[in-house]
Amino acid sequence: MVKTSEYSARNLSVLEGLEAVRKRPGMYVGSTDSRGLMHCLWEIIDNSVDEALAGYGQSIEITLFADGSVEVEDNGRGIPVDIEPRTGLSGVEVVFTKLHAGGKFSSDSYAAAGGLHGVGAAVVNALSSRLDVQVIRGGKVHQLSFQRGKPGHFSDQGKPRPDAEFTPQETGAEVAVVGKAKRGRTGTKVRYWADTQIFTPEATFLYEELEQRARQTAYLIPGLRIAVRDERRLAGTAGEHGTHEEVFQFDGGIAEFVEHLSQLNPVTDVWRLHGEGNFTERVPVLDSSGQAHMQDVERTCEVDVALRWDVGYDTKIRSFVNIIATPKGGSHNTGFEQALTRVFRKAVESNARRLKAGNTRVEKDDILAGLTAIVTVRLAEPQFEGQTKEVLGTPAARQIVSKVVADRLSEILQSRKRAEKQQVDALLEKVVAEMKSRIMARTAKENQRRKTALETSSLPAKLADCRSNEVENTELFIVEGDSALGTAKLARSSDYQALLPIRGKILNVQKASVGEMLNNAESSALIQVVGGGSGRSFDLSEARYGKVILMTDADVDGAHIRTLLLTLFFRYMRPMVEAGRVYAAVPPLHRVEVVNPGSKPNEVIYTYSEQELHEVLDRLAAEGRKIKEPIQRYKGLGEMDADQLSETTMDPRYRMLRRVNIEETEKAEEIFELLMGRHVAPRRDFIISGAEELDREEIDA
Known part of the structure; x- marks a missing residue:
């Protein structure tokens, strides 16, 4: 193909009407994935919200249908259906087909509104394979449909669908009247199908975002009722097993x-x-002639x-x-x-x-x-x-x-x-x-540096540090109790594994103030040893270890201590968790010694739950193999020999670690406050609500 260097006026393109929107959708809605799809929905919802904000509506209903369409209905004044004199088009056609047209360019209809540019509804219409508008005004129900921005009517048989036969409407025609409405009732209902030619196949309406936006809007406009229905039955959503509906209405405002x-x-x-x-x-x-x-x-x-x-x-x-x-x-x-x-x-x-x-x-x-x-x-x-x-x-x-x-x-x-x-x-x-x-954190970071054996160290005396200076390869084990510390010292590799013992249950920092946390010996020692500071001043690049591993006993007390430690990290050293550098060790619960015939050494199998133990025993019995009684049950890390602790919990070649992740920060905040916060009543209600699910037989006492 030969390219020409000629460039004249005939090479220029002029996009008319909604063509520009379909040609460059990202310019108007940001992207063509789920984010852009949700932005289209916000544009339609915000039009209804502006009516409520102006005092003309008290209810908005949003429905996600199984066929991929979405509907927004309000009881506002309804879009004007009479003819707009300058264009000769109905008000509905102007709003949904003309860019930079609407009732929000002056303060006559809306003193304050979110829609300002007059492109929202028209953009959504341009990016929809079908859009239906139903307006209730003056005791009548008016209806107009659009196909990719062009007004007309679909001849549907049964449920409406985008691929039904479409008849374009003549320019300037009035909006069809399809029924009567109750006296005093007004409003607008918009249902549309996003165009699959524009949006990516994986683009979908995100219910959680819609729920959050609806709740937020209901807070901002006291008394406004917003109902959200999800009829899609998508796996992994609240409406997976049937229609899910939530209603948001708050009188307390912000x-x-x-x-x-x-x-x-x-x-x-x-x-x-x-x-x-x-x-x-x-x-x-704009003056009366339309000049600015x-x-x-x-x-x-x-x-x-x-x-x-x-x-x-x-x-x-x-x-x-x-x-x-x-x-x-x-x-x-x-x-x-x-x-x-x-x-x-x-x-x-x-x-x-x-x-x-x-x-x-x-x-x-x-x-x-x-x-x-x-x-x-x-x-x-x-x-x-x-x-x-x-x-x-x-x-x-x-x-x-x-x-x-x-x-x-x-x-x-x-x-x-x-x-x-x-x-x-x-x-x-x-x-x-x-x-x-x-100021303390800044001073500590300025003075903080890894000490060698020839230098005096300002770190806690109970820290058994490692020799390596390569942060990415080092590990800090937080060990429960002095007895486990003694075994861990023998089991660790002192080149890159450091140990910090804690005594009992540390301070619950979810309830404590910053001052109380800093005055607590265990908490302040841990923050000092990690080395990145605390709170909003925490600097991940200053952390002294590549991994922090919480090594507690495999019992209820150990789980409690691990939760308290995680609360400290989540509240004051969160970047460590967000970077995936905090882990929980998984020590075994049982040691099963399988007897081998002759002089062959016995085989040792470690199990990590009662269910796994029974599965191993059943398998060995089926194979006709004998075990040495009694089966060893570890009550704590201190009961292990150094070689057992190394093999099961500390040696990277054999151990199993659980990485602590924060995928939903706000939900994690709520859970930490529920489980560890100062308020007892919500925690008690949570425990009572889950009591029925507890199986007494599963309690390992």
Whole structure:
């Protein structure tokens, strides 16, 4: 094939209408996998949410059908069905076929809305093999269908399907009336089939994301009812065995949202910070003839923030603009964090002597530790960066949010009310403790280096360190008790295996404060030996060992100690877990010695559960082989000989390790708080609910 270098106007392509969307779908929805599929769904849902936000709807129902389609129905005002004068098309056809068209370019219909660019519904329509719209207005039910963006009607027999015969509609035709509606009833129902020519075969609607988004929206609009139904019966989902439905409706708003996200031990109550500010913005305004001219417009930015601190160090800040999530932040997030830093620095400086804070200034990270916050702003025509609306760009929002947060938070911190004053004192002490912890961790990391045999070591005396300096090849065994330590010293390879004994059950750091954790001998020794620091200042590159292996007894107490150790790693050294460098040793429960005839040495088989023991015994009996009685049952690691411990638990050639993974961090947070947290009632309910599943015969006493 010969390529020509000619380049003239005839080489230019002009994509009309929705062709550009089908040609470059990633520009509008990000990708053509499940992420893009979910973005299309958000566009349709957000249109219904905007109706509720404007006060015209109280219910949204979302249904995932088994044929791959999805339906969103609301009881808002319904899309206009009359003819739009400039285009000569019905309102429904304009919304679903024209880019940059809709009711959100002025404040006449929506004072504040998430949809701003007028492309959402049209993009979804362009990327669907079929889309059906049903509008209830004026006592009538109107219906219009589209095939890959072209309006018309499908002649269905039975269930609707994308491959049914399609008849295009004449341009400018009215929307067909297909029935009557009850008096006073209005709303819109949209059902669509994503186009398999556009989206990848593995693209699917993710129920967990939909559930999370529905819950989040219900928190942001108090009183709104959102129902989600899944009729797909997909394996591995909640609706695997039948239709699954969940309903979300919350009257507490973002304060209840904060309580949902923050399930640890609270230091403060949920504080609400309200306020608003005005600003002038120069924007293009359309006149009656459709021409745009620049005009100064007075805007109002409403700010509503809910926040609470707990004893941990994790930070959860969720920000929203007109209930649209901005996961990458923006000017409102910047203003919020600036106000926090300014107010807390002033408060700590004013109480420096009582708090023993010295002359060191608190940093933003010290204040954000343990904070859960919902930051919401409402304003007309916010400036977003791109159609995905992940970053707010409106410059004035930063100053307004900063002033509102600073003024309201200062009032709380200076309150003379007894309850609030106690919480403020506890919070300031926590912030100063975080500051001191940060300074201590930085100092420790600056001084931390592996010591050789010729140097004095500042590490705990009970640490039996290894000789190798190659971090990726070294292993730290955390051993339960001194008796196991003695055996482990004989069983280990001192070139690359280090041992750190712990006595009994360490501090439950899920309940303890940062100061209590650092003052605990076992916890502080473990953090010092691992070497990467603690909390948000943990530096994985400074960790002194490639693997940390929890080697506890194979009994209930050993499991409890292992859980306490995992809680410490999860709470204060999480990067080690996320990097897959924390393991649990798997010591055997039984030692079966099989008698061999003649002078041949006996064979030894180790088993790791009662079930495995019985299976081995049954197999040996079937083979006619004898075993030496009694079968040895290990009650603890200290009962093993050094060669047995090495062979079964420490020697990489033979041992078995379980790597600790964090696949779902938020769910792990909930489980750790449930099992190890300060609140007893949820733990008791959990134990009682699972009591019926317990088989007494399986308890190895």
